[in-house]
Every structure is written in C-alpha cells, then in structure tokens.
Amino acid sequence: MSVRPYRDIHRRDCRKIYVGDVPVGGDAPITVQSMTTSLTHDVKATMEQIRRLEEAGADIVRVSCPDKESTAALKEITAQAKVPIVADIHFHYKRALEAADNGAACLRINPGNIGSHDRVQEVVRAAKANGCSIRIGVNAGSLERHLLEKYGEPCPEAMVESALEHIKVLEDADFFETKISCKASDVFLGVAAYTQLADACDYPLHLGITEAGALRDGTVKSSIGLGMLLWSGIGDTIRVSLSADPVEEIKVGYSMLKSLGLRHRGVRIVSCPSCARQAFPVIQTVEVLEERLSHIATPMSLSIIGCVVNGPGEARETDIGLTGGGNGNHMVYLSGVTDHKVKDDKLVDHIVDLVEKKAAEIEAARAEAQGGVEAAE
Template identity: 60%
Template sequence: MKFESPIVPRVSRQIMVGNVPVGGGAPISVQSMTNTETCDVEATTAQVLRLQQAGADIVRISVPSLEAAEAFGEIRKQVDIPLVADIHFDYRIALRVADLGVDCLRINPGNIGREKRIREVVDKASALNIPIRIGVNAGSLEKDLQKKYGEPTPDAMVESALRHVEILDRLNFQNFKVSVKASDIFMATAAYRKLAQMIDQPLHLGITEAGGLRSGTVKSAIGLGALLLDGIGDTLRVSLAADPVEEVKVGWDLLKSLRLRSKGINFIACPSCSRQNFDVVKTMNELEARLEDITTPLDVAVIGCIVNGPGEAREADIGLAGGTPSHAVYIDGQPSRKFKNENLVDDLEKLIRDKAKMKAEMEESIIVKS
C-alpha cells in the first residue's frame, strides 16, 4: 500500500516544542500526559520514558505547585523528550519551570492574574524561546461566558480562546498554539472548525475526558478523525481514563489509519469466520504483543482464507493468505513461500523482523548517501 494521504492540511504557522516542529506542514505530533504524582520524581520519570518508548513525541506534566516545579526540574534532567508543563493560576510556577528547562507552557494568560504577572511570564517565554499553549476546556469556561451563553457552546469556547489570543497579541507574542477541547464531539469539532478559520497558529487537538479505553478510543477516533480529515490539527492528545501509553498507541493508530504518519506495523487482518484456515484472532494477538518494539513502517496482512487473502496479501509488504494444507506468504506483492499452522506465529515474527531490519538498513543507506 502506497503511503500517501489525500488530506490537504490547513496552513498554519510553525512553532518548536523542544526539537519537535508543530504546525507549518510538520508531521502531526502525538502527545500524552503523565498521571503519576509529579513530586514522585522516580515514578514520573519512569512513566515519561515508557511514553517515549511507546512513540510519544511530546509529554505533558501537571505542575500544580512550586514543590512540583522543583520535581519537574529533576525529571527534566533525566529525560530528553520535549516536556510541557501544565500550569494554572500561579504565574510563579511558570517562571520557575521556564528556568528549569520546560519546552512549552500550557497556561491560559487570562487566569494567572494581573497584567504585570502575565507580562512577566510572556517576557520570560519570549527570552527563552518557550512556546505557550492556550488551552480552553468546555468544563472550565470563564464565569461571564457561562452567564452569557448559558452553557458551554462552540461559540463560547472560541470567544474564550480569542480572549487569550488577544492578550498575547497585545504583548507581541506569537509563539503559541491553541486548543478548544470538549468531551462532546459535536461541540469540540464545531469549535475547532470555527477557530481554524480565524487564526493561523497551530491547533492542538483533543476530545477531553473522552472516557475509558474502549469508549474513549471510539469518541476520539470520531472527533479527531473528523477534524484530521478536514486538514485541521497540528498535534494531538487522545485523553483516556487508562494507562497513558494507550493514549499514544491510539494516537498513532489514528494517524496511520489516515496515512498522515507512519510508524511501526500497520496490520490488515480479517475478523475471521468459519472459512479461516488458522486462528486469526489468536495469531493477531500474539503478533501485536511480540512486535510492539518495531518502529519501521510496514504493512502486514493476516487473512484467514483464500477469498480476500491473496488480494490483501499482494498489497502489503508481507501478507499471509490462509489455505489448505498450508498458507501462502507474499513479500512485496509476490508469492514467496508457504507456512503451516505449526510454528506459524514464530515463522511470521521472524519474517517480519527480517523485513523490518532490511527496510531500516535500506532507508539508513539512502539517508547517508544523500
């Protein structure tokens, strides 16, 4: 399958979160957030490293106090992935984490107090080239907007965002991105679509508080998928009441499904039926568990019978089409060999790993020559 996407991305400015470009045609980055106690430096550092290993491009950490800010500084020393500090109300926390090496401040200018305090944070961010994320959430709109609109609405969220944008504009600070998150899919998508036409800064996508692993994944896929299909979105976080590593996996699966990014194995697998000539579900479960460490992009088709098997297998880098008494294996669209049920998963794993290694070496060779 050729890795091309027909999606036309919205034109946006580019900012840098550490060494990760956001907006301006850069690949859509995948984010997650730690759910450990930030002051537990060991646990939070371990979770950041797990998120990085899972494929996160950026990790956000809540910093609710000056004590947590000092812990953030210790975490910063132990990891090299870009870190965002999530801060509310206390401008002193923002100033401190800026000195400790934060890569982005998630802070709404309007909720940290007087103009003098806002200016101090913006001046510090400007001096150290630290971007800011304006993060509007339907559950925490300003009281006057709640009164004006009666309830959270897309217009209320956009108005809130533009208030914060106006503050940064007035202070001549353009190094920022914006999010307008809601747990309601229709509210969030409407707000993002409206805001996308009004500003050219990068947009951070999210369906906030989406739910547990299964329900939250479905809601996020619908909401974020709709926006991404419109070309809206420069970075995203899938918000799940689950292990944050799952957020990263779902984020990548979303982007891979839309051919917006490629990382690791893209499995094409049938749901299986009585025509299957091997246990497709068991085979897939084992392969996914064994091959999570592979980062080289590969399309792998695992189809249980000869009805759709050969066609799907020919379109993949590696394809398996179930047959009797043995199963046909295709490599780069061509019949290659036969596998039997005995040792099927072991044989497939070895073949996939060999193919991934060869492809990675070829890509590295091309880079060196260029």
C-alpha cells in the same frame, strides 16, 4: 504505491512553532503526545512513565505542575527526558514562572484560570526568557464568567472568543510561539469549536476530546471527533485523553494517524474478523503479533487473513501477507507475491522473523540513502 486522489488530505496552512526541538504546525508531521499520571515530584516514577512513553513513540510529554515540589522536580526531569516536556499549569501563575526556569519546553496554561492580564504577561516574559512556547488551553468546562454570562452556556462561539482574547494578550506582548487547544468532552461541541477556530487564526492547533472516557469508549469517542477534524485537514498535534495507561494514548494516536495516512509508525496490521472459513485462529494470532511486533517503529504493512476469499487481494497491498490454507499449510506473500508456505506450529515465530528482517532492510536502505545525501552535500 501512489496515493489515490480520494485519499488526499490537505492540511490547513498555519505557522510553525517549536516545542523544544520538535516542530509543530506548518509542514511538520502531526505530533503525538500524552501526559504522565504519577506525582511529578516523584522523579523516579515520573521518569519511568516518560521512558515508556518515549519507547511507544511519544513526541512530547506533558506533566502536571500543581505545586512548588513539582516545578522543582522539573529541573531533573527535563535533564533526563529525551522528548520535550510541557508543564501543565493551573490557577497559580508562579508555577509557570518556575517551570520555565526549570527547563519546560512549553507552558500549558488556561488563561481563564491564571488570573489577571498582568499575571499572564509575567508568564509571557518568563517564556520568552527561557525559550518556551505556550499552549493556550481553552476548555468548555472552565470558560471565563463573562463569556458564560454572554452566551448562557459553553458553546463553540464562546470557546473561540476565549481563545482569540488570550491570543491577543500574547500578541500584545509580542509573543507568537503559541499553539491552541479548544477542548470539550462533547464531540459535537469540540469539533465545532476547532472548526471555527481553524478559520479564525493561523496558529497550530492541539487536538483532543477531553475526558473522553475509558480505553474502549474513549478511543471510539476520540476517533470520531479527532478523525473528523484530521480528515478535514485540521490539527497539528494530538492527545487522546483516556482513563487508561498513558501508553495506550500514544498507541491510539498513531493508529488514528496511520488510518488516515497522515503519519506512519510501526506495523500496520490488516486482519479479518475471522469466521468458520478460517484455517488458523486469526483473533489469537493477531493479538500475539500485535504484542510481539510492538517494538518495531519502522513503517510497514502486514496482512493476516484466515482464508483465500480476501487473503490474496489484501496480501497484494501489504509488505508481508499471510493467507490461511488447508492442512495447516498457509501461504506467505512478500511484497504482494506468493513466496512460500508455513505450517501452524511455526506461524507466529516465522511472521515475526520476516517482519524484523524487513524492518532491518528498510532501515539499512534508509541509512544508505541518507549517507548518500550527506556525502553529496
């Protein structure tokens, strides 16, 4: 289906950097990342979380490195992880040096917490020597004293000035493998800061509304802030900060990108809120299908509509559709066309089977096309 003009999002032009082998910025897809909550020096627990995040589709995973035990554990963690690992560094610049030596693909530093320019310069030298990129992490809650004295309080101008000052420190050290975040827990402050920063530099931007809250409120808050920025074409990698299982951050991140047509992974379910017209329990059915189809990474669409009011129309727009019918017989649509009926007792298993088969067909066609391209080359 062609994309209608009003759906077009023109992403901001910026330079491309790499976090390990994952491109960020430029023409690269917007990446989705999260952060582990385990003690990093507990390698087993940390790797268990990383594996779950990888399975959920995380492109990049960040781990906190507050002490020597954590940076020492990075050597084993980075050797086992399938995705690039970002070392989160605060206060002690030596942790950054150790993390770079032990395999971190990127160093997340808040220069205001690192200390003198000389210490930042040492971090830059370690990053260069080990092929690390750097994320400058500006946060409204930890702005430098001189900026707070100048502006009186955290504001977009202070946050952007902080980011530009630290960019200059890195550029003076001939370092340009940099991405930047400008986070705040206040949606308006965060959006304004990112919008100004997007105009002030050409570095890729890491988006986030920091300390957004628990699963429901944090999802809503992040969706408003990040959605405004992404719709404006701003943002190259995202992290949804939730007080919840980190896997939920990945799920919400992909849902945001899917909703805006910026990136597609897994099954996009279109479903009605249900009402007295429903011919089967829509809410419970969708809950079960979301869980049972969570392993599907192939982009595809599925509509689950409880009656014939909007069902046929939605089914025409999805790969597979289901519309509630009378006497426990429900219509199944394939590629927008009515195909067959399914009864209540077989409904969920049948839809799961259809989705899995469709995903296998799509992947087979993709592999065949890729094989043809490689043969031609």
